[in-house]
Amino acid sequence: MSSPPATAGSDPLATVTPNHWSNLLWALEAPDIAPDFPLPWLPVHRHRALTEFFSRPDVHSQLAPALLAHLERLRHHRLGIYFESLWAFAFTHHPDYELLAHNFPIRDQGKTLGELDFVVRHNPDNTHEHWEIALKFYLQLGDYWVGPGLRDRLDIKLARMRNHQLPIARSAIATDTLQASGLTIDRQWARMPGRLFSPLAGPDLPQPGALWWTDLAGFDAHLSAHQNNWRQLPKPCWLSPIQPDSSTTAFPVAHAHLARGPICVAAHDGQSEVSRGFLVPSDWLSRARDTVHQN
Structure with missing residues (x-):
């Protein structure tokens, strides 16, 4: 049953439950968030x-x-692990692939230099491939894109993938380690789907499909009164668009809840998702600026 429209400041905001198959399809087909990066x-x-x-x-x-059985066996529930598990399932069950290694460690004298996310065989041309994948969500702050938890930044992540995560598979120590396990690397691929959220601009409703972020005051002033069904999205629901019949428990989204960090919300019109954004604590912007200046 659909919940009534709610303001973020005082009334309940329903949550949703993840559709794991839709998330699998989204993980496979969603575009990379920085396709122009080399x-x-x-x-x-x-x-x-x-x-x-x-x-x-x-x-x-x-x-x-x-x-469902595959995901129920997860020992950790971090979003990155969930995303990798969707890809592990895809590699295991798609006829074009054979999963050879997942989180394959590269060590030198007991020190872990890195891990290869996936090594797979691409059956159509019988090649071994190294895949590095990441699921990323960033909020715009001027010229930068920063993670909602302020522990990550898009430019830094891209540089790390280009300068460390992919090259390490070509290193001599990695080649020896892979060969000891009967593996080789013929080519490499990168995948980084996700979403980029811009600051909410003024009192106008975001265009359908727009991605935005704002604080609680901005949401209450510009968005909460509009006749949409707002839902809070737990992290496994950050992937595919929400379905209008997937509501579960409602609870108040107030300052005390935002104190634990930004939350992702979405609205639907009874047919499909029409808006998605992040609500951030009132001090998030100042802390984000401090983070940018420190790097």
């Missing part, structure tokens, strides 16, 4: 081949229970 991004035709297979009704019917 990384070996996965080509479009490879995205399409992955998505088309898991979009088939017969595949969904056969494998949806297996996906």
Whole structure:
């Protein structure tokens, strides 16, 4: 049952539950958030081949229970681990792939230099591929994009993937370690889907599909009164668009709740998601500026 429109300051804001199969499809087909950055991004035709297979009704019917069982075995529930688990499932069940290694450690004299997210065999051309993947959400602060928790920044993450995470697989120590396990690397791919959120601009409603961020006062002043069904999104719901019938428990979203950090919210019009954004604590902007200046 749908919840009534709510203001963030005092009334309940319903949460939603994740649709894991929709999240799987989103993880496979969503565009990378920085496609112009020089990384070996996965080509479009490879995205399409992955998505088309898991979009088939017969595949969904056969494998949806297996996906739920796969996710129930997760020992940790961080969003990055959830995202990697969706990809591990895809590599395990898509006929074009064989999963050879996941989080493969590269060590030198007992010191871990890094881990390779995935090593897979691409069956159509019998090549071994190293994949580095990341799921990222950033809020715009001037020329920078910073993570809602202020522990991450887009330019730093991209540089690390280009300068460390991908090159380490080509190092001599990695080559020796891989060969000891019967593995080689023929080519590499990067995947970094996610969303980029811009500051809420003035009193006008964001355009459909726009991504925004604001503090609680800005939300109450400009968005909460509009006739949309606002929902809070727990982290597993940050991937695919929400469904209008996926409400669960409602609870107040007030300053005390935001004290734990930014929260992601979305609105739907009864048919589809129409708006998505982050609500941030009142001091988030000043702390974000401090973080940028420190780096």
